Amino acid sequence: EAQVTQNPRYLITVTGKKLTVTCSQNMNHEYMSWYRQDPGLGLRQIYYSMNVEATDKGDVPEGYKVSRKEKRNFPLILESPSPNQTSLYFCASKKGGGTDTQYFGPGTRLTVL
Amino acid sequence: GESVGLHLPTLSVQEGDNSIINCAYSNSASDYFIWYKQESGKGPQFIIDIRSNMDKRQGQRVTVLLNKTVKHLSLQIAATQPGDSAVYFCAENNNAGNMLTFGGGTRLMVKP
Secondary structure: OOOEEEEOOEEEEOOOOOEEEEEEEOOOOOEEEEEEEEOOOEEEEEEEEEEOOEEEEOOOOOOOEEOOOOOOEOOEEEOOOOHHHOEEEEEEEEOOOOOOOOEEOOOEEEEEO | OOOOOOOOOEEEEEOOOOEEEEEEOOOOOOOEEEEEEEOOOOOOEEEEEEEOOOOEEEOOOEEEEEEOOOOEEEEEEOOOOHHHOEEEEEEEEEHHHOEEEEOOOEEEEEEO
8 A cells, every 4th residue: 555654653752852753655756755733833844855865944944854865764853852843743755846746644743841 | 633723714514515615825936736635633635736827626526716816725625525524724836846835724514
């Protein structure tokens, strides 16, 4: 089944403790992206990647890192999480740039205490 | 399921009626627009899209209208069903398709 998977689905952590949220897609998509979703703000793009070893900042990249060493994986790294990063995170992928349909993962609920 | 928003505008319709969800976008240079549906506990799901050289596009039970003059987008759902209950987001495609900017979302509630 074609899908985007994220792990973990739920995470509670404390301020300053490094964490990684993994994202994987099995559709051989070149483009991958991370979003955060907060009440009343919709989804905001954190980082995106056009292909392996190519990453770019989205609208809200501060406090996050990403890497794209393999085509299928696009982990989101929080080196020193803070409470304002408590949010619902979505990974997405699409075949290429332009107007290809973007497929979203199921989401990761992160709480930073 | 996951909560997607506590302060979303809500549209409540009777089952079988038509629904119209509106969205204002910000960037007059955006050339591609998408509507997504998000059910509780799930990620956004593509519904329909439209390019800026069109003003109307129809799918199965859904129609998207684009008014570039006033930067307005609408989603019409015909014969709304309980399964249509969800949060609906419009999104505009920027930066040659590399970035999506989402609207705040509208919660659609369908009364049986």
